[in-house]
Amino acid sequence: METTQIRLAAYPVGVPADSDFETVTTTLPEPADGQVLLRTIHASLDPYMRGRMSTAKSYAEPLAIGDVVLGGTVCEVVESRSERRSVGDVVLAFTGWQTHAVVDARQTKLVDTSSAPTSTALGVLGMPGFxxxxxLLEIGRPEPGETVVVAAAAGPVGSAVGQVARLKGARAVGVAGGAEKCRLLVEEFGFDAAVDHRSETFVDDLAAATPDGIDVYFENVGGHVTEAVTRRLNRYARVPVCGLIADYNATSTPEGPDRLPGFMRRVLTLSLTVRGFIQDEFTASHGEAFARDMGAWVADGSVRYLEDVTDGLENAVEAFRGLLDGRNVGKALVRVGPDPS
Structure with missing residues (x-):
């Protein structure tokens, strides 16, 4: 069986370029005992993947030059030498940007194809939703009547944050780029308000949307959004730090005065809780509850989702650049092959 792979050819400097990747077709080995041959249906595009394209210290090991670009995938089992999996099973894997892969069956997880589209295993019912x-629930702890602000609110994480916050009785304010995304936040996802961070009146608009201040800020972005939001935090506000996508392609430090002392002063005087986290820290404590709650909310329409699907593995690099630039609406996916479900 041949597979077509997109591999890392060079560590990107700034925005990833086409020359930072190479497309290779190679022959896979026959599956050994305990292994399965997978055909990729959907490949996930996620901001954290940019960090793995760098040797800078991070929470995940960097890719080596020549490695397949890794990420979550939904795949079909086309050959199995394991009692754990049968031909035709649809599974969640971590095989990245390639059409086929041979892996240990224990590295796959069955996807329930009866309750929701298979793609949701990479989105609202998968890692972003979790x-x-x-x-939000472990660090943000929203209380009824509080105001929750989330950046990158039209993405798969941000849109879920706002909807879960409202289910918990809080007021949800989303920050997104552009009028269309802001419209979707209110009309599609049910946010109480949405603010366009690209607007010249962003700071004033944020103040108008949060008249009682901000109790929880779910951080996905960094940059000027964070600068504006942190000035409106209430005493005892909580700030879960999930991502800082505004800086992922940065090649130098920001210009201007050092704003860290002012931020740390607010942390002290307002008794703020600021905590970074990686989602798998909470798998043991929240995994079962997430599967139960989010599955039910998606099924009854309490939580809605959108997907931004690009067809063809050959378009993965451009779609990834679009993700880093905020061009996607909803969960960014590449449709690599047909979905048997």
Whole structure:
């Protein structure tokens, strides 16, 4: 069986370029005992993948030059030498940007194809949905009547954060780029208000949308959004820090005065809780509850989702650049092959 792979050819400097990747077709080995041959249906595009394209210290090991670009995938089992999996099973894996892969069956997880589209295993019912659920409820702890602000609110994490916050009785305010995304936040996802961070009146608009201040800020972005939001935090506000996508392609430090002392002063004087997290920290404590709650909310329409699907593995690099630039609406996916379900 041949597989077509997109591999890392060079560590990107700034925005990833086409020359930072190479497409290779190679022959896979026959599956050994305990292994399965997978055909990729959907490949996930996620901001954290940019960090693995760098040797800078991070929470995940960097890719080596020549490695397949890794990420979550939904795949079909086309050959099995394991009692754990049968031909035709649809599974969650971590095989990345390639059309086929041979892996240990224990590295796969069955996807329930009866309750929701298979793609949701990479989105609202998968890692992004769990990131929103666990980060908000464990660190943000929204109370009824409080105001929750989330950046990158039209993405898969942000949109889930706002909807879960409202289910918990809080007021949800989303920050997104552009009028169309802001419209979707209110009309599609049920946010109480949405603010366009690209607007010249962003700071004033944020103040108008949060007249009682901000009790929880779910951080996905960094940059000027964080600068504006942190000035409106209430005493004892909680800040789950999930991502800082505004800086992922940065090649130098920001210009201007050092704003860290002012931020640390607010942390002290307002008794703020600021905690970074990686979603798998909470798998043991929140995994079962997430599967139960989010599955039910998606099934009854309490939580809605959108997907931004790009067809063809050959378009993965451009779609990834679009994700880093905020061009996606909803969960970014690449449809690599047909979905048997």
């Amino acid at each position: 990131t929103a659920y666990a980060g």
